[in-house]
Amino acid sequence: MGADELTIIAHGDSDGVCSAALTAAALRGEYPVIMVYFSHPADLTKDLKEFARGDVVIVDIAISESHVAELIEFMGAYEGQITYIDHHPGPLEFSIKDLPARVFHEEGASASELTYRYFSRKLGREYSRVALYGAIADYLDQTEWVRTALSMWDKRIIYFEAGVLSQALEHSRKLHDFKRRVVNYLSENRLPSQNSELLVRAVQQAAQNEELLHWVERNVVVEGAVAYVIDPPGSLGIAATLAKGLTGSLIGLAAERRGDKYVMSLRAVKGVIDLNKVLRKAVKRLGGTGGGHPEAAGARIPVKAFETLIMILNKEVMTPRH
Numbered sequence: 001m002g003a004d005e006l007t008i009i010a011h012g013d014s015d016g017v018c019s020a021a022l023t024a025a026a027l028r029g030e031y032p033v034i035m036v037y038f039s040h041p042a043d044l045t046k047d048l049k050e051f052a053r054g055d056v057v058i059v060d061i062a063i064s065e066s067h068v069a070e071l072i073e074f075m076g077a078y079e080g081q082i083t084y085i086d087h088h089p090g091p092l093e094f095s096i097k098d099l100p101a102r103v104f105h106e107e108g109a110s111a112s113e114l115t116y117r118y119f120s121r122k123l124g125r126e127y128s129r130v131a132l133y134g135a136i137a138d139y140l141d142q143t144e145w146v147r148t149a150l151s152m153w154d155k156r157i158i159y160f161e162a163g164v165l166s167q168a169l170e171h172s173r174k175l176h177d178f179k180r181r182v183v184n185y186l187s188e189n190r191l192p193s194q195n196s197e198l199l200v201r202a203v204q205q206a207a208q209n210e211e212l213l214h215w216v217e218r219n220v221v222v223e224g225a226v227a228y229v230i231d232p233p234g235s236l237g238i239a240a241t242l243a244k245g246l247t248g249s250l251i252g253l254a255a256e257r258r259g260d261k262y263v264m265s266l267r268a269v270k271g272v273i274d275l276n277k278v279l280r281k282a283v284k285r286l287g288g289t290g291g292g293h294p295e296a297a298g299a300r301i302p303v304k305a306f307e308t309l310i311m312i313l314n315k316e317v318m319t320p321r322h
Contacts, residue, residue: 005032005035005053005054006030006033006035006054007051007054007055008020008036008037008056008057009037009047009056009057009058009059010059010060010061010183011039011040011060011061012040012173012176012179013137013166013169014133014134014165015111015112015134015137015138015140016060016134017169017179018130018131018134019060019085019112019134020059020183021184021185022116022123023059023115023119025119025130025187025188025189026119026123027122031055035051037051037176038176040061041061041062041063041064042067042289042300044067044071045070045074048074055080055083056078056083058084058101059086060087060111061088063090063094065280065289065290066284067289068094075100083103083104084101084102084103084104085114085115086111086114087105087106087109087111087114087140088107089276089277089293090105091291092281108140108143109135109140110134111134112133113140113143113145113146116130116131117145125152127189129149129158130189131149132153132158133158133166133186136158137169139296160193161193162192164199167209168192168197168199168205170235171201171205173235182195208234209234209235209238212233212235213242215232215234219232220242220247224314225250225272226249227244227246228252228253228254228255229243229255230254230255230256230257236255236256236265236298237296239252240254240264240266240267244267244269250268250269250317251268251313251317255306257303260302261288262299262302264300265296265297266298266299266313268294270295273316273317274294275293275296276291276293278316282309282312283301286302286309
């Protein structure tokens with residue numbers, strides 16, 4: 001296991017891609033070989049076992065309630081240095097700081113912001129715009145750091161570039177080789193709008209979003225406080241947001257069937273429910289995995305447990321929060 005190798009494992013959305021790019025930019029001079037892979041909470045340990053070589057940096061991947069023991073065991077036995085940078089709430093009965101790794105964990109900020117701050121001594125100030133792209137795309141653009149960083153740029157330029165990037169990556173959900181190229185491109189601090197493939201994909205995604213809007217209008221189902229759609233022709237996150245917004249519901253949910261499971265994204269009106277806590281508790285009993293942020297989260301559950309989850313969500317909304 002060579003010390004000249006670095007493995008970056010990131011979430012595949014804009015925040016994760018920008019975090020990976022910042023990590024690569026900061027550490028390029030220290031590691032002749034840098035490999036980038038994309039993962040998610042349910043598969044993090046499996047992917048570490050398969051892909052990790054040399055030192056490892058994990059960015060923007062929450063720790064699954066169901067896999068924390070396996071992850072700790074892997075990290076404790078791993079021969080290289082592991083660094084974990086993330087902003088998601090941790091498992092309910094485990095403290096992130098107890099991971100056998102270098103940990104930089106802070107809720108309320110994007111993983112891109114945290115990664116930039118962690119490696120700030122190795123990155124020039126101009127790389128702050130890469131972190132801003134990720135923060136904006138992850139709806140975490142109101143932190144003190146973001147406000148300060150934006151002051152050195154024209155915010156209209158930054159938001160335009162962030163929009164191109166986030167739309168293009170949304171259109172490239174499982175194209176990992178393409179996303180690796182984007183990580184490398186951004187690690188050189190190049191503009192998303194100057195990459196023709198990113199620009200074309202962004203325009204295509206914008207058209208798809210408009211089609212998705214009308215599809216959700218026709219197919220959304222409302223049960224109590226929850227509005228949901230099944231197998232939308234597009235982004236689950238956007239579909240969940242549209243289901244919530246178009247119906248005026250407190251919770252929006254979009255699910256995609258994969259075999260005997262539903263992979264889903266959920267969005268909630270701020271303050272009515274903590275999706276992260278509810279899902280971490282509920283889906284473990286239902287035989288799945290889940291978690292995220294209080295107003296935006298994801299889950300994987302058996303198809304047969306779907307109606308039970310809808311009942312749980314409605315019950316939680318009706319329960320007063322203290």
